[in-house]
Amino acid sequence: MRELGLRLAGALRAGDLLVLTGDLGAGKTTLTQGIAEGLKVRGPITSPTFVIARVHPPLAGGPPLVHVDAYRLNGFAELDDLDLDAEIGESVTVVEWGEGLAEGLAEDRLEIVISRDADAEERLVTITGVGARWAPVLSDLLDAS
Numbered sequence: 001m002r003e004l005g006l007r008l009a010g011a012l013r014a015g016d017l018l019v020l021t022g023d024l025g026a027g028k029t030t031l032t033q034g035i036a037e038g039l040k041v042r043g044p045i046t047s048p049t050f051v052i053a054r055v056h057p058p059l060a061g062g063p064p065l066v067h068v069d070a071y072r073l074n075g076f077a078e079l080d081d082l083d084l085d086a087e088i089g090e091s092v093t094v095v096e097w098g099e100g101l102a103e104g105l106a107e108d109r110l111e112i113v114i115s116r117d118a119d120a121e122e123r124l125v126t127i128t129g130v131g132a133r134w135a136p137v138l139s140d141l142l143d144a145s
Contacts, residue, residue: 005034022114
């Protein structure tokens with residue numbers, strides 16, 4: 001998951017929204033750690049379950065990373081109260097547990113679903129690009145694999 005995050009980071013820019021979905025232990029935070037490493041932001045990157053959102057400033061001139069955990073939120077109104085839309089244009093925003101909540105934050109987004117086999121460490125990752133921004137990006141990522 002960390003390697004995938006590193007690869008994704010190379011294609012990310014300010015204004016990008018990633019909505020992560022997966023069960024506990026699927027690898028959402030590990031994916032975000034790889035993204036953070038690739039973006040060269042200040043860490044450590046840990047699950048923001050109890051603080052809801054953390055901003056990780058850049059160390060090398062790139063965009064900051066906003067890491068959100070929507071697990072404890074009770075709807076879009078609570079997500080909207082975080083004022084993420086004020087930062088979304090200047091940051092890469094990753095929302096764990098964001099399915100059904102975070103889609104309204106940006107017209108273009110990556111929706112990433114991580115499934116894990118209970119008996120193995122293998123993951124199945126489905127990445128869907130929503131909006132015109134993502135078709136060429138996903139094509140480039142697939143060509144690089």
